[in-house]
Amino acid sequence: MIFFIIKSQIKKILLLLFLLNIFSYSAVLAEGPVVTEGFDEVVIIAADHNVWAEFFNSHAGWQIIDEGISDKNWMEYWGLSNYQANYKLYQNPGTNKGRVRVIRFKNSDGRIAPSIRPHSQSWDTGGIFDFNLRVKDLDYVNKSMTLSGWKAPTEPIEFRFGKFHVKEWLPVGPDSVQLALIERISPSLKGWPALNKMSRTFNATMIVDDLPAAEKFWRDMLGFKIYLYHKGASPEPGNNVLGLPHNLASSIHREVYVLHPKGKNDGSIELLKFHGATGRDFSKHTDVPNRGISSLRFSVEDIDKLLLRAEKFGFTPIMKAENLDFLPDQKADFVALRAPGGAIIEFYHVLDKGNQ
Numbered sequence: 001m002i003f004f005i006i007k008s009q010i011k012k013i014l015l016l017l018f019l020l021n022i023f024s025y026s027a028v029l030a031e032g033p034v035v036t037e038g039f040d041e042v043v044i045i046a047a048d049h050n051v052w053a054e055f056f057n058s059h060a061g062w063q064i065i066d067e068g069i070s071d072k073n074w075m076e077y078w079g080l081s082n083y084q085a086n087y088k089l090y091q092n093p094g095t096n097k098g099r100v101r102v103i104r105f106k107n108s109d110g111r112i113a114p115s116i117r118p119h120s121q122s123w124d125t126g127g128i129f130d131f132n133l134r135v136k137d138l139d140y141v142n143k144s145m146t147l148s149g150w151k152a153p154t155e156p157i158e159f160r161f162g163k164f165h166v167k168e169w170l171p172v173g174p175d176s177v178q179l180a181l182i183e184r185i186s187p188s189l190k191g192w193p194a195l196n197k198m199s200r201t202f203n204a205t206m207i208v209d210d211l212p213a214a215e216k217f218w219r220d221m222l223g224f225k226i227y228l229y230h231k232g233a234s235p236e237p238g239n240n241v242l243g244l245p246h247n248l249a250s251s252i253h254r255e256v257y258v259l260h261p262k263g264k265n266d267g268s269i270e271l272l273k274f275h276g277a278t279g280r281d282f283s284k285h286t287d288v289p290n291r292g293i294s295s296l297r298f299s300v301e302d303i304d305k306l307l308l309r310a311e312k313f314g315f316t317p318i319m320k321a322e323n324l325d326f327l328p329d330q331k332a333d334f335v336a337l338r339a340p341g342g343a344i345i346e347f348y349h350v351l352d353k354g355n356q
Helices: 002-030 049-060 072-078 138-147 211-221 303-312
Strands: 041-046 063-069 083-091 099-107 130-135 157-161 164-169 179-186 198-207 225-232 253-260 268-275 292-299 319-325 331-338 344-350
Touching: 041 049, 049 063, 049 083, 049 099, 049 138, 072 083, 072 319, 099 198, 138 164, 138 179, 179 198, 211 253, 211 268, 211 303, 303 331, 303 344
Parallel strands: 041 099, 130 179, 198 268, 292 344
Antiparallel strands: 041 292, 063 083, 083 099, 130 198, 157 164, 164 179, 225 253, 253 268, 319 331, 331 344
């Protein structure tokens, strides 16, 4: 009898904690969302523009929509002195989101900054692990990019993930940037009319050590919703897209959240936690101008509201600036936060012509 009484009390306590968690989360959402869409720009910091021009022009089939030199206001935003920066902004033709901005910083002494995730393994934590692009013919892309010097932990792997049957490849290229190239096999891909060679960016992954802290940032503070959750290991030992040792693939569990302000897979972020595999931690290597996938950029309507929400949850801006030259003929206010795991997440508000 005592056992059942204690068990009943434990159930009541757990239910209370569960309800408190729901109500605290709902209270945050009741204040209104601060981010309503997924990221629309990925920032790469590079040592050489030419290698990225080759990738985007030859392999991805994208085009440059803007290029120029970052002015002193940008340098102040980044907190850099004795630097110059120039950029090229790439976009998949036929879409106005999922852009990639490549920035090259030049120091007065000629020093090239280190990579954020040099020679990394998939289970190494910190920074932004990859960003995703859809492709039409992954086998062809694999051959052509390999000839251009890209490497990956495996050949393209075909597998099933929930209801999706896909083929995926994780190549690493210049500046230790890792991509996730995905060919959908089934169900048939719909709503991607601009997919010629490679699509716009639509997801970015962070390998995290502290999953609850990451959830606090993305779900609790920003109010992102779950598009997909999965936890499990490979069904059997063998080759796998993440490059885990074949004999351990079925024993190392991977916990995955894909999150988006509206619960979509379009500008979403992916949190990946390895249970049973540990490696290096790159979370302190993410400062600008270190090279690699530097940040994700989200458009917001009210930066002040975002800052109030961040303060409530204990997150302090690491960069902030107003009236920066941004997209062609546009200016924007910017603020940057550091997510758990070190990734720089930027939020911008495009200004009306009268406020520029």
